[in-house]
Amino acid sequence: MELAVVIGMLFFMAAIALAIIWVRNLFAVTMLMGIYSLTAAALYVALDAVDVAFTEAAVGAGISTVLMLATLSLTKAEEKPFRSIQHPVSLAVVLVTGGVLIYGTLDMPAYGDPDAPIHQHVAPRYVQDSGQEVGPPNIVTSILASYRGYDTMGEVTVIFTAAAGVLMLIGRGRSGPGRRRKTWDYEDLEGDER
Amino acid sequence: MTLAGHFPYWIVVVLMMVGFYVVISHGNLVKKIIGLNVFQVSVFVFYIAMGKVEGGTAPILTGQPETFSNPVPHVLILTAIVVGVATTALGLALVVRIRAAYGTIEEDEIEDQETEG
Numbered sequence: 001m002e003l004a005v006v007i008g009m010l011f012f013m014a015a016i017a018l019a020i021i022w023v024r025n026l027f028a029v030t031m032l033m034g035i036y037s038l039t040a041a042a043l044y045v046a047l048d049a050v051d052v053a054f055t056e057a058a059v060g061a062g063i064s065t066v067l068m069l070a071t072l073s074l075t076k077a078e079e080k081p082f083r084s085i086q087h088p089v090s091l092a093v094v095l096v097t098g099g100v101l102i103y104g105t106l107d108m109p110a111y112g113d114p115d116a117p118i119h120q121h122v123a124p125r126y127v128q129d130s131g132q133e134v135g136p137p138n139i140v141t142s143i144l145a146s147y148r149g150y151d152t153m154g155e156v157t158v159i160f161t162a163a164a165g166v167l168m169l170i171g172r173g174r175s176g177p178g179r180r181r182k183t184w185d186y187e188d189l190e191g192d193e194r
Numbered sequence: 195m196t197l198a199g200h201f202p203y204w205i206v207v208v209l210m211m212v213g214f215y216v217v218i219s220h221g222n223l224v225k226k227i228i229g230l231n232v233f234q235v236s237v238f239v240f241y242i243a244m245g246k247v248e249g250g251t252a253p254i255l256t257g258q259p260e261t262f263s264n265p266v267p268h269v270l271i272l273t274a275i276v277v278g279v280a281t282t283a284l285g286l287a288l289v290v291r292i293r294a295a296y297g298t299i300e301e302d303e304i305e306d307q308e309t310e311g
Contacts, residue, residue: 003202010205010239017212017232026224033228040235048252048263049242052271056238059279064231067279071224071286075293079222080300090219098211102204110199112248114261119247123264131255139253139265140272148269155273162280169287 002046003112009043024079030068037061051140202243209236221301223289227282234278241267241274 016036023029037060044053109116126143134142216229245267253265296304
């Protein structure tokens with residue numbers, strides 16, 4: 001029964017993903033992306049990952065969608081019909097890659113198998129001892145904040161770098177063309193157009 | 195047994211390939227980033243699905259002996275979601291900048307401008 005719910009939701013996600021390929025209005029595609037993320041969040045609840053579910057719902061479905069809408073307001077909302085020559089090549093590449101990946105899954109332990117190697121090492125110790133060693137009843141919190149605290153610190157570094165990059169790219173009124181003429185690309189473009 | 199046991203993974207592979215296809219076949223830069231996001235979410239689903247234990251519950255201690263799903267992939271993916279949004283933001287900022295410089299976000303039009311100049 002639980003497996004049926006999971007598979008049903010995965011099919012739903014597949015339908016949304018296929019719609020993303022066909023739809024050319026980028027506002028509609030952005031909304032579909034939000035629905036895709038939200039469906040994934042619901043799927044995480046079915047897969048027992050409640051912390052991941054609310055992060056995905058807030059950050060993946062929320063902030064990403066807002067960022068994309070902001071980008072669309074600064075650019076164009078309609079995609080050009082793409083060249084049809086590229087289709088067979090990319091389709092072949094995708095089919096081969098997908099085939100290889102599916103071949104790779106055949107060696108994996110079955111879905112939900114409690115004897116899979118992933119469940120034998122490290123994780124049982126966290127489950128048994130984190131209550132005494134760290135304290136919070138939520139094991140994910142214990143690992144995130146304590147056992148794997150370095151990961152979280154590295155994550156903060158990544159966010160800082162990304163924020164600095166975004167500010168350097170579009171910060172301080174640079175986004176309007178012609179407002180600042182010192183940067184090389186605007187000068188090049190204007191020379192070409194004359 | 196193996197057929198039923200791997201079926202969820204196969205659908206996830208299909209989801210990944212749809213995202214991959216959008217990235218390599220579409221020329222619109224915003225659509226490419228959306229394809230990248232589809233791929234990314236599919237990888238997250240793959241990890242979380244590997245952590246699932248049959249009959250398990252969410253890894254929160256309640257005092258009773260219970261079977262828990264594996265919490266380690268959950269932690270990895272929590273980090274990955276936030277990093278994914280950071281990279282998406284950077285990519286979208288690049289798109290805005292490219293639009294400011296070239297007046298278009300279609301790959302082939304940018305290429306035409308480059309060869310003309």
